[in-house]
Amino acid sequence: MKRIHIQNALIVNEGKKLLGSVVIAGDRIEEVIHGDNNPTAPCDEVVDATGCYLLPGVIDDHVHFRDPGLTHKADVSSESRAAAAGGVTSIMDMPNTSPQTTSIGAWQEKMKLYSEKSLINYSCYFGATNSNTEQFKELDPHSVCGIKLFMGSSTGNMLVDRMETLRKIFAEAKLPIAAHCEDQNTISLNTKRLQAEQGADDLPLSCHPEIRSREACYSSSQLAIDLAKEYDARLHLLHISTADEMELLSNAPLNKQKRITAEACVSHLMFADDDYKHLGTRIKCNPAIKSANDKKALRDAVNSGKIDVIATDHAPHTLEEKEGGALKAVSGMPMIQFSLVSMLELVDDDVFKIETVVEKMCHAPAEIFEINQRGYIRTGYQADLVLVRPNATWTVSEELILSKCKWSPMEGHTYQWRVEKTFVNGSLLYSDNKINEVQAGQPLNFR
Numbered sequence: 001m002k003r004i005h006i007q008n009a010l011i012v013n014e015g016k017k018l019l020g021s022v023v024i025a026g027d028r029i030e031e032v033i034h035g036d037n038n039p040t041a042p043c044d045e046v047v048d049a050t051g052c053y054l055l056p057g058v059i060d061d062h063v064h065f066r067d068p069g070l071t072h073k074a075d076v077s078s079e080s081r082a083a084a085a086g087g088v089t090s091i092m093d094m095p096n097t098s099p100q101t102t103s104i105g106a107w108q109e110k111m112k113l114y115s116e117k118s119l120i121n122y123s124c125y126f127g128a129t130n131s132n133t134e135q136f137k138e139l140d141p142h143s144v145c146g147i148k149l150f151m152g153s154s155t156g157n158m159l160v161d162r163m164e165t166l167r168k169i170f171a172e173a174k175l176p177i178a179a180h181c182e183d184q185n186t187i188s189l190n191t192k193r194l195q196a197e198q199g200a201d202d203l204p205l206s207c208h209p210e211i212r213s214r215e216a217c218y219s220s221s222q223l224a225i226d227l228a229k230e231y232d233a234r235l236h237l238l239h240i241s242t243a244d245e246m247e248l249l250s251n252a253p254l255n256k257q258k259r260i261t262a263e264a265c266v267s268h269l270m271f272a273d274d275d276y277k278h279l280g281t282r283i284k285c286n287p288a289i290k291s292a293n294d295k296k297a298l299r300d301a302v303n304s305g306k307i308d309v310i311a312t313d314h315a316p317h318t319l320e321e322k323e324g325g326a327l328k329a330v331s332g333m334p335m336i337q338f339s340l341v342s343m344l345e346l347v348d349d350d351v352f353k354i355e356t357v358v359e360k361m362c363h364a365p366a367e368i369f370e371i372n373q374r375g376y377i378r379t380g381y382q383a384d385l386v387l388v389r390p391n392a393t394w395t396v397s398e399e400l401i402l403s404k405c406k407w408s409p410m411e412g413h414t415y416q417w418r419v420e421k422t423f424v425n426g427s428l429l430y431s432d433n434k435i436n437e438v439q440a441g442q443p444l445n446f447r
Contacts, residue, residue, distance in 0.1 A: 001026040009049035013377040024383040027425035057089025057384030059365035062311040069098025074316035076117035078404035084429040086337040087386035087419045092145045095127030102127040118441040130165045146176040170227040176234045181220035203326040209288040214242040237262040241287040243297030251305035261308040264298045266339045281322045281329040282409040310360040312339045316405040334403040338410045344417040370447040383426040392418035
């Protein structure tokens with residue numbers, strides 16, 4: 001069994017920063033050493049991490065890897081490479097693929113595909129529809145991360161808009177319900193009103209936050225929370241985007257008694273509506289990026305504990321699909337390769353502490369979804385680790401982008417943090433700007 005000694009790192013874990021070392025044996029963390037003490041046994045390889053921070057691998061609970069069926073813009077192989085380059089070691093994939101992951105058979109086929117193609121750890125959500133709740137009882141709680149509920153984003157037949165079905169979902173789901181909350185009726189009325197006022201099929205991109213308005217977000221999130229409280233369901237609110245929704249959330253400590261949790265996405269923490277002027281549809285996403293005040297409220301909520309998780313909603317499209325305005329350009333952006341360094345940039349800007357970034361991107365997803373032996377730097381845990389270096393200037397260019405779509409809203413942006421090495425289950429997947437094609441990913445195990 002190969003033993004790797006990562007020495008002289010500043011370890012960030014469980015709210016603390018400590019100088020020390022980690023010993024990897026096989027796919028596990030064998031020792032966590034504080035100070036300059038030596039490992040208890042000789043190691044085969046030594047990694048000198050002087051000047052670097054050693055973090056748990058990032059767990060992204062919200063990605064769209066587009067596989068199967070939409071592989072012209074992304075697939076499991078390409079996006080797991082991008083994830084590894086960004087320090088992301090585990091992901092949970094959304095069900096709006098082709099076919100949609102709304103049957104047990106489709107879920108099993110998708111997991112098989114991941115087992116063959118993913119370099120990193122993985123699980124897949126089961127998608128709720130108006131007619132598939134009877135399959136919930138067949139879901140394996142140790143393998144399925146959660147149930148994805150589209151409460152206001154019409155994706156094929158995955159918009160669940162019948163109150164009777166919503167009640168059934170919240171009453172019967174034994175897994176976490178991960179909800180996209182935007183009220184479709186409000187969105188439709190806003191669209192019709194603006195089209196009538198402007199007399200156009202498409203609308204300017206500046207209308208996007210008005211179409212997918214704060215009212216649409218708030219009313220839908222409130223409904224989800226009301227139903228979760230009524231049925232004592234485990235609810236995880238995805239990509240919260242407004243200051244208004246903060247009044248619905250609790251800053252109670254993250255533990256098993258906290259039944260309603262919330263996620264903010266990197267895009268909503270990085271951008272505001274003024275950025276549409278120079279980034280255009282590259283930052284068009286659902287829910288829409290809103291005002292600078294909303295961005296500040298989200299950042300404050302991360303620090304206060306109202307927001308429990310930072311994720312990406314990584315959603316690649318081709319640039320051709322991103323052409324048009326508020327109605328014709330598709331929504332979504334690729335962010336997984338740059339999510340961690342973007343949040344570390346906010347550490348430099350005194351928005352977050354590095355301990356908070358680790359809590360929200362590594363520890364909290366493991367706690368919320370009850371992932372076994374991941375998300376922390378602990379003896380006996382899986383060796384999912386990332387080394388990051390501060391004061392290491394580099395600029396995002398097209399040739400560095402590993403997502404299949406080959407663009408990013410961060411293109412041309414200069415970072416001061418760099419991901420140096422990413423270990424997945426003890427295997428070095430990314431080092432010195434190179435991907436090691438090692439099939440190291442494992443299915444996540446829950447509860």
